[in-house]
Amino acid sequence: MAIVYEKSKGLTDAELHYCPGCNHGIIHKLVAESLVELGLLDDAIGVCPVGCSVFAYNYFNCDMQEAAHGRAPAVATGIKRTHPSQAVFTYQGDGDLASIGAAEIVHAAMRGEKFTTIFVNNAIYGMTGGQMAPTTLIGQKATTCQSGRTVEQAGMPIRIAEMLSTLDGCVYAERVCVTDIANINKAKRAIKKAFEKQMNREGFTFIEVLSTCPTNWGMTPLKAIDWLKNNMIPYYPLGVIKETALKQAEVK
Amino acid sequence: MEKELWKGNEAIAEAAIRAGCDCFFGYPITPQSEVPEYMSVHLPQHGGVFVQSESEVAAINMVYGAAGSGMRAMTSSSSPGISLKQEGISYIAGAELPCVIVNCMRGGPGLGTIQPGQGDYYQATRGGGNGDYRTLVLAPSNVQETVDFVQEAFDIADQYRNPVMIVCDGLIGQMMEPIEWHPIPKRKLPPKDWAATGRKSREHNNIINSLYMAPEDCDRHNHHLAEKYAAMAKNETRWQEHQCQDAEIVITAYGTPARIALTALEALRAEGVKVGLFRPVTLWPFPERALHNLAAASHVKAFLDVEMSSSGQMLDDVRLAVEGQKPIHYLGHAGGVMPTVEEMVDAAKAALKEVK
Numbered sequence: 035m036a037i038v039y040e041k042s043k044g045l046t047d048a049e050l051h052y053c054p055g056c057n058h059g060i061i062h063k064l065v066a067e068s069l070v071e072l073g074l075l076d077d078a079i080g081v082c083p084v085g086c087s088v089f090a091y092n093y094f095n096c097d098m099q100e101a102a103h104g105r106a107p108a109v110a111t112g113i114k115r116t117h118p119s120q121a122v123f124t125y126q127g128d129g130d131l132a133s134i135g136a137a138e139i140v141h142a143a144m145r146g147e148k149f150t151t152i153f154v155n156n157a158i159y160g161m162t163g164g165q166m167a168p169t170t171l172i173g174q175k176a177t178t179c180q181s182g183r184t185v186e187q188a189g190m191p192i193r194i195a196e197m198l199s200t201l202d203g204c205v206y207a208e209r210v211c212v213t214d215i216a217n218i219n220k221a222k223r224a225i226k227k228a229f230e231k232q233m234n235r236e237g238f239t240f241i242e243v244l245s246t247c248p249t250n251w252g253m254t255p256l257k258a259i260d261w262l263k264n265n266m267i268p269y270y271p272l273g274v275i276k277e278t279a280l281k282q283a284e285v286k
Numbered sequence: 287m288e289k290e291l292w293k294g295n296e297a298i299a300e301a302a303i304r305a306g307c308d309c310f311f312g313y314p315i316t317p318q319s320e321v322p323e324y325m326s327v328h329l330p331q332h333g334g335v336f337v338q339s340e341s342e343v344a345a346i347n348m349v350y351g352a353a354g355s356g357m358r359a360m361t362s363s364s365s366p367g368i369s370l371k372q373e374g375i376s377y378i379a380g381a382e383l384p385c386v387i388v389n390c391m392r393g394g395p396g397l398g399t400i401q402p403g404q405g406d407y408y409q410a411t412r413g414g415g416n417g418d419y420r421t422l423v424l425a426p427s428n429v430q431e432t433v434d435f436v437q438e439a440f441d442i443a444d445q446y447r448n449p450v451m452i453v454c455d456g457l458i459g460q461m462m463e464p465i466e467w468h469p470i471p472k473r474k475l476p477p478k479d480w481a482a483t484g485r486k487s488r489e490h491n492n493i494i495n496s497l498y499m500a501p502e503d504c505d506r507h508n509h510h511l512a513e514k515y516a517a518m519a520k521n522e523t524r525w526q527e528h529q530c531q532d533a534e535i536v537i538t539a540y541g542t543p544a545r546i547a548l549t550a551l552e553a554l555r556a557e558g559v560k561v562g563l564f565r566p567v568t569l570w571p572f573p574e575r576a577l578h579n580l581a582a583a584s585h586v587k588a589f590l591d592v593e594m595s596s597s598g599q600m601l602d603d604v605r606l607a608v609e610g611q612k613p614i615h616y617l618g619h620a621g622g623v624m625p626t627v628e629e630m631v632d633a634a635k636a637a638l639k640e641v642k
Contacts, residue, residue: 046491077484079355091493097482099354099494102377105347108339112351112359113482115335116309120484138347141340 042066044075048092055255057245058086058154060212061221062093065125065152068226069096074121074233079113081106083135085127086160094125104135107142110149121229122149128169129159132194136168139198146203146237150228153194156245157266164250168192171265176250191269195242199276205237207275211244211267213259220272244270289464294429294454295320297465298362298388301436303328304467307386308357309335311348313367316400317456318390321362342367346374346387353383354494356481358440362388364456365406366397368414375449376415379511380496384443386436387421388452390459393594393621401622402456402542407599410453411570418508420515421449422522423569427545429463437470444475446518453569455594457542457624518571525573526565529555532585533562535638538577538604539592540566543625547592550630560585561634569600577607587641589614590634596620613641 044066052058069075075096082090084103091098101109106124114122131139131153139151158176159165166176166183169191173182183191195207206228210221221243228239244266246258253261292300299321302310310329312322322338329336335352339345345361352359363371368389378385389410393403410423422442426432432454439450482492498504529551530536537547544565554561564580566573580586589612591601598616608614615637619625 076486079482079484081351088497091495095491097485097492099351099482100381100497101350102347102373105343105350105374108344108347109351109354111337111339111344112309112311112348112353112357113355115337115348116352116357116359117355117483137340138344141344145337 042070044070044095045093046095050093051089052086053249055246055248055258056086057156057212057243060218061152061154061243061245062090064212064218064222064225065123066094068222068229069121072226072229072233074229077119078121078123079117081110081113081122081124083124083126083130085130087125087127087154088161090125104130104133105138106130107135107138107147107151111142111145111147114147114149118148121233123229124149124151126151126153127160128153128155128157128167132168132192139194140201143198143201143204143238143240146205148232148235148237150232150239150241152225153240153242154245155194155242155270156247157191158247158250160247160250171269193270195240195275198240203238204240204276206231206277207240207242209242209244209270209272209275211262211272213262242270287466289466291462292429292433292465293320293460293462294432295390295459296324297429297433298436298452298459299324299328301433302360302386302440303332303334305437305440305470306358307334307360307440309352310360311337311339311345311352312361313339313342313345313363315364315367317392317459318362318364318388320459321388342370343373346371346378349385350374350378350381350383353378353385354381354481355483356478360386360388362390364390365392365394365403368406368409372409372415375421376413376417376419377496378449379419379421380417381494382447383449383494384447385449386439386443386452387449388436388454391453391455399622400456402594402624403620403622404455404541404543404594405599405620406453407569407593407595410451411572411603419511420518420570421451422446422518422571423451423453425453425540425567425569426458427541427565429458429461430465432458433465434468434470441470441473441475442522445473446514448514448518453541455542522568523571523573524567525576526567527580528563528565530562530564530580532560534560534585534587535590535634536562536564536580536586537590537592537630537634538564538600540569540600543592543594546625546627547630550627550634553627553631554634559635559638566600572603572607574603574607577604578609581608581611586612588612588637590617590630590637591615592617592625592630594619594624613637
């Protein structure tokens with residue numbers, strides 16, 4: 035019998051702890067498949083965050099380092115600068131990256147650090163139980179904004195991919211989602227391209243993946259996918275936000 | 287051996303390079319900025335990596351990343367910056383990674399002053415960040431010792447897979463002194479087969495982590511750490527005693543005040559006062575047993591603890607070691623003012639007068 039589908043060798047056999055309907059499992063798979071297909075798995079060092087994907091070091095089948103909350107880009111800088119030929123990536127959620135780790139991600143991008151960041155944006159703090167994130171949408175309910183986020187109280191949500199794209203060191207930023215087969219394929223292509231650009235030493239590469247959190251959004255997995263399409267994509271548009279080769283800045 | 291004139295902070299950086307430091311991550315802060323400045327020029331010339339980080343928080347996390355991938359990693363800062371590094375130091379200790387951290391102490395709290403201070407003793411010796419952990423703390427009192435300790439610190443860190451901290455102060459960092467480049471005694475160091483370097487042909491993944499979700503696992507990990515700290519206390523405790531054999535009054539001091547105390551010793555001995563100096567060289571592990579035994583000696587009548595701290599921090603450890611056997615007096619200045627020889631002489635005489 036022909037094998038038509040196999041679990042990626044880039045993932046371990048550990049059972050995922052993610053909630054039913056959560057997109058982390060698909061995103062893990064895409065990162066793992068990309069590393070395997072590019073022949074990078076044995077050279078890969080991943081850095082995982084604090085948040086829902088805190089145990090990612092048990093799931094990716096490569097060397098891993100667990101960072102303090104938000105500090106993954108600094109940890110990855112320490113690794114990549116001393117191991118320039120290895121494939122280094124951070125895997126971070128929106129609380130980790132867009133809130134407490136905002137300084138670290140901005141400066142890693144500014145310096146054009148040659149690693150890849152996979153940014154999983156589900157517009158909420160998942161692991162701690164559904165608190166407001168910097169990416170929580172206006173009107174979206176969370177346990178720390180129970181009547182819905184307001185501009186007066188918390189300002190407008192942050193578009194990280196667009197913000198990082200203003201930095202010359204960031205050579206590639208794309209926003210994707212994994213709500214259906216077509217988008218999963220697009221997300222995979224984007225992740226692979228990011229790793230290729232990293233290995234070409236072009237600069238900092240960033241993939242934002244919109245993701246669902248049925249548990250903390252209080253929805254079924256299917257409803258959560260609809261909610262993502264109808265609410266998140268209009269505010270966080272999909273597609274390539276930036277793609278350029280890093281040019282030496284002109285000194286005048 | 288030829289003597290060379292070196293500024294403390296630059297000597298720290300050069301010593302680290304000679305010790306095989308692979309990478310340095312730092313952020314400017316007075317009075318230690320010459321360390322990153324020197325590193326930025328010289329470390330890359332030796333094939334090393336220098337990054338000026340966006341913050342002390344980022345610097346220590348870069349150290350964490352590099353140390354986790356098997357590198358000899360270092361950062362330096364001064365008091366407020368060291369406060370910012372505490373999160374990372376806790377993770378590094380929890381994940382059992384070696385690294386070297388230099389604190390060129392200044393006066394506090396808060397912004398305090400850029401002048402020398404010793405107000406970070408508690409922070410350095412009690413862990414500093416969250417959780418049950420220790421860093422080995424070496425306290426040099428001149429540039430020569432600083433240079434020797436920095437070189438040794440990398441080996442100690444590798445041997446125990448633990449952060450080693452050098453605490454000096456703004457005076458040592460900014461002062462120029464003649465030094466010699468001694469060869470440092472070699473230690474037998476374990477291979478870094480735990481490092482996350484990319485798996486290559488290894489059969490298992492190396493994971494650098496301080497998370498132990500199961501309470502039993504976290505408890506076991508902490509007991510393992512405690513055993514390691516006990517071994518460090520057994521093997522690495524260092525102190526110096528000057529003229530303590532017949533001393534009636536013993537000054538306890540570390541770092542710069544210990545150096546000033548040596549001059550006070552000369553002045554007091556010239557007047558016939560039997561004075562000695564007990565100087566902890568490792569602040570953690572503290573030379574508790576040695577000080578306890580000294581306190582038990584019948585010729586010792588009293589102690590005088592001297593620190594660049596308002597009400598004394600090492601004083602707590604001195605009390606714990608002396609265990610009430612003899613009275614302990616305190617002389618201290620904080621915020622950049624250093625205790626003088628005259629003050630020490632007067633305080634020693636006054637302390638002795640009380641018990642005679």
